[in-house]
Amino acid sequence: MENINYIPEWTKDAVIYHIYPLGFFGAPRFGKAEQDTVPRLEQIRVYYDHFEDLGVNTIQFGPLFESERHGYDTIEYFKIDHRLGTNEVFKKIVAELHDRNIRVVVDGVFNHVSREFPSFKDVQAYRENSWRKHWHFIDFSKDNPRGDGFDYKTWEGHYNLVKLNLAESDVKNHIFSAARYWLGEIGIDGWRLDVAYLLPYGFLQEFRSICKMSKPDCLLVGEAIHGPYSKLVGSAALDAATGFQVQKSIWSAFNNRNLFELKAILERSFHPQWGQERNVTLVNFLGNHDTNRISSQLDDKRNLYPAVLLLFTLNGIPKIYYGDEIGLLGKKIPTSDDPVRQAMPPYPFDLSKENFNLLNHYKLCIRLRKNHHALKVGNLVSLHAGSHELAFMRQSSRETLLIAISSASETTSMSIPLWNLELEGKIFVEQLEQGGAKEYRVERNRLHIPEIYPHWGRILKLE
Numbered sequence: 001m002e003n004i005n006y007i008p009e010w011t012k013d014a015v016i017y018h019i020y021p022l023g024f025f026g027a028p029r030f031g032k033a034e035q036d037t038v039p040r041l042e043q044i045r046v047y048y049d050h051f052e053d054l055g056v057n058t059i060q061f062g063p064l065f066e067s068e069r070h071g072y073d074t075i076e077y078f079k080i081d082h083r084l085g086t087n088e089v090f091k092k093i094v095a096e097l098h099d100r101n102i103r104v105v106v107d108g109v110f111n112h113v114s115r116e117f118p119s120f121k122d123v124q125a126y127r128e129n130s131w132r133k134h135w136h137f138i139d140f141s142k143d144n145p146r147g148d149g150f151d152y153k154t155w156e157g158h159y160n161l162v163k164l165n166l167a168e169s170d171v172k173n174h175i176f177s178a179a180r181y182w183l184g185e186i187g188i189d190g191w192r193l194d195v196a197y198l199l200p201y202g203f204l205q206e207f208r209s210i211c212k213m214s215k216p217d218c219l220l221v222g223e224a225i226h227g228p229y230s231k232l233v234g235s236a237a238l239d240a241a242t243g244f245q246v247q248k249s250i251w252s253a254f255n256n257r258n259l260f261e262l263k264a265i266l267e268r269s270f271h272p273q274w275g276q277e278r279n280v281t282l283v284n285f286l287g288n289h290d291t292n293r294i295s296s297q298l299d300d301k302r303n304l305y306p307a308v309l310l311l312f313t314l315n316g317i318p319k320i321y322y323g324d325e326i327g328l329l330g331k332k333i334p335t336s337d338d339p340v341r342q343a344m345p346p347y348p349f350d351l352s353k354e355n356f357n358l359l360n361h362y363k364l365c366i367r368l369r370k371n372h373h374a375l376k377v378g379n380l381v382s383l384h385a386g387s388h389e390l391a392f393m394r395q396s397s398r399e400t401l402l403i404a405i406s407s408a409s410e411t412t413s414m415s416i417p418l419w420n421l422e423l424e425g426k427i428f429v430e431q432l433e434q435g436g437a438k439e440y441r442v443e444r445n446r447l448h449i450p451e452i453y454p455h456w457g458r459i460l461k462l463e
Helices: 011-015 040-054 087-099 118-129 170-188 199-213 244-255 259-270 303-309 353-369 373-377
Strands: 016-019 058-061 066-067 074-080 102-109 113-115 157-165 190-193 218-222 241-242 281-285 317-321 379-385 390-397 400-406 410-415 427-430 439-443 448-451 456-462
Touching: 011 373, 040 087, 040 353, 066 157, 074 087, 074 170, 087 102, 087 170, 102 170, 102 218, 113 118, 170 199, 190 199, 199 218, 244 259, 244 281, 244 303, 259 379, 259 390, 303 353, 303 400, 303 456, 353 373, 353 456, 373 390, 373 400, 379 410, 400 410, 400 448, 448 456
Parallel strands: 016 058, 016 317, 058 102, 074 113, 102 190, 190 218, 218 241, 241 281, 281 317
Antiparallel strands: 066 074, 113 157, 379 390, 390 400, 400 456, 410 448, 427 439, 427 456, 439 448
């Protein structure tokens, strides 16, 4: 990231906190279940101190706009969902967060809309005579499962999610106007684009141009479930993409006692010479609104500690899904994602000792990342892996760090090869302030660490 110049400079220091608003604030499941406007967003003020104490400096709000149910079925791009509040309430919240040096990124769902979206309602009412039928992909020669008398393209066969025709100038202008409104009038600092992997590259280029003209240092992140991410990210399109491959590899490697898998993914992705994503900024995470919570995903919850340590020492931008820092549990069920989108417990939290320690671990890891240039912007070089162990190096123009991770249930040692790195005789110094030796010397091109504690790790700085 150090030499990537198309992303906003502030994002190199970013630690994102991801909120799914309808769940976080305990809103009704369906919009029609509540007629009045209820300013639930105001509850976020209770958590301001938590955000600052935790150390996050960017809030990503999931869908906020008026929708039928879950937020990804938008009805109106220019209006906060009535279950959450009003535009005025949100504008005040954005300003208050800015006063605390916390930026705000918002989900933009521009691939598809609700069946209640005005353009689709117009097609339902006027069929072939609708002046907005070109906003969607309509086929009047056949019917759809909802019995509208015509068929239409959807998102992955879900007929409650109507695909937008992003090649049409009217559609693009509507979306671009919304993007300018929220960046300018409301003051948000960026967008996270839902299913960005389905958005036309030409649309992404135009969207970037519009947004950067409105706010030159805004952040544009795209949801990408697979690579190569360079198809979406670059100086002409998005600033960053979501690191789903890394996310899956983290819990899978721990559960399968196979940190070789994780080393392979990191090497393939980030190797400084040939890694597929070496020139791409990824937003890394352990879970989100579409995945099982990490505390439920890991077979051994003790591996939360090395997993979190890993999250904040990887290159890219780290992101925390709300509640993960206090050990919230949640597994999806076949018919619903609601179990991983639950309400946030009231603050101050009433935590078990286990979850209190986890929260403190998050704080420690965030402080470490903020205090080390190499963790924020350095290259990643994979060094060593075993069934329960992983070691890699982060190198920037200012410092070199070596990170060792262990998922073993007992204290272990690690001998890390450092061939061809010209480090013979060099000293590495412990940064985690734990027991054991404080300094380690490279001998015979290896760094031997005699003690790595169970489900833990070490961060060593080259002197």
